[in-house]
Amino acid sequence: MEFDHDAIVIGAGVCGIYQAYRLQQMGVRFLVLEQASDVGGTWYWNRYPGCRFDSESETYGYSFSEELLKEWDWSEHFAPREETERYLQFVVDKFDLRQHMRFDSRLKSAYWDDKLGGWRIATHDGQSYATRFLLTAIGLLSSPTLPRYEGVESFEGLSFHTYHAPRDPVDFAGKRVAVVGTGATGVQLISEIADKVGSLTVFQRRPNWCAPLNNSPITSQEMQEIKQRYDEIFALCRNTPSGFYHDIDPRRTLEVAPEDREVFWEALYSGSGFGVWLGNFKDMLTDPAANAEFSKFVARKIRQRIDDPKIAEKLIPKDHGFGTRRVPMETNYYEVFNQDNVLLVDIGETPIERITRTGIKTNVEDFPFDIIIYATGFDAVTGAFDKIDIVGENGLRLKDKWEDGPQTAFGLSVHGFPNLLTLAGPQSGSVATNFPRGIEEAVNWCSEFLAYLIENKIPYFQATRASEEFWGRHVQEMSERILFGKEQSWFTGYNSNVDRKYRNRCLIYAGGQLRFRGFLQEERDNGYPSFVLSPSDRDQQKTQTVVDILPS
């Protein structure tokens, strides 16, 4: 028998863990390969101070097991990284999934073998595997990028990208610290360390619109109440476009009297989580005039929170509107810039020329540092795929196929790459939502799809070219309706530290989870018309072998 496994899952983060659970339930012979030394994905790697999610904690847990929901207590409304990592370890141990997982196994290549009718996998530690089905759960934001400044390697102090923050806590006391980058990561980090360092210098290229997270502890009584309401909570999340609690307000901004708008926006701004972004008036993210009104409101808030008006103006974005890039949620971020030990360097005005042995040199000043932290983002969504040599039918490399931007069917499958499911891949609705809610959707669909193949003894599937073309057009159409589809951010494939041939291709699906779910349901209900499913004539022999190993 040529296959070691019926399915191999790449990645043991939030998505890979749930897929592992489903495969275990299905009785499929499977393996999870994980490059880290333990489970957690994002929550394993991002050990920078201040790391936490912006999802209400009770909406971030898996919904599949009532027992699990009863057993797990969240301690804060927006849990810190350490707690989420512990949660994922708890899930893996509870459902005995570790036995199927191989850690420190970084994927090197995945080749489609036509004769085999499956994938040949090689890891960097020299192991090889053969599997019928390959499922990737390799993360959207798992390929960190350093800036391409001269001298990055020459710095003699401690320096790291936030994704690779040291496992042991860094001692910041009395240190001269630089942070480069002010996206969601930089904003969390800066707020957390500002009062722990000797001095902090923030190098900002473009400011982002940030809004208060308004986090607080969950009391044990609150947790008990949450446990009583899980059905309602998940039903709520299921019915919003984003998979969060927050649903758009059906009113249009300019139809509402200015004083009523003000009251509504004040409530959103003092509320917790993404309400301010995702629970706003329905045209806030689609109509530039509406967006400009809300941007003015947030700019006023920022000005109120910063003592020095010149610094306030530097922190207020002038080149894009609120929410047209991912909104960093913050805790006292703006107040940090009122501290005497914090300096903001606008590198739009005074560009960084190089990193030196002792610090950072701009065109006007040489700054000495003990620690430089790069919060400079990721080669998002497709970057993790590019790091693996994935070769499909007829020698086609995924990297080449996606050179001008990703092409997929539903963000879950790629023409020319049979038996491959990209669980959290580009253009998928699963990645544009409250992540666990979105990936449960994708994993459920893919698991049902695999069960269908197994039940019907179909060893081969492939998305049709037509389905891929349809999905590409639809993804583009959805992104053009929303303002963030036009902005430079990781959503649209922008990263100044990576050479890409394409620009302005929406990497995520902006149509919302309800529409996405509709497409998936239709596909399933109609017997998967967007896929070629074949125990094909050409490999009748192979089919026989496969059917033998597939559980019935």
Ligand code: NAP
């Ligand atoms: P990001 O949003 O891409 O931000 C990267 C930052 O680094 C930007 O300010 C960027 O400036 C700057 N930068 C990049 N290259 C630079 C260079 N060569 N020189 C100077 N500055 C440079 O990355 P991120 O902050 O890591 O966040 C990525 C995503 O991770 C978020 O959008 C979010 O989805 C996720 N995340 C989530 C949470 C959470 O759940 N709370 C927390 C952190 C991250 P420009 O804007 O000028 O390019």
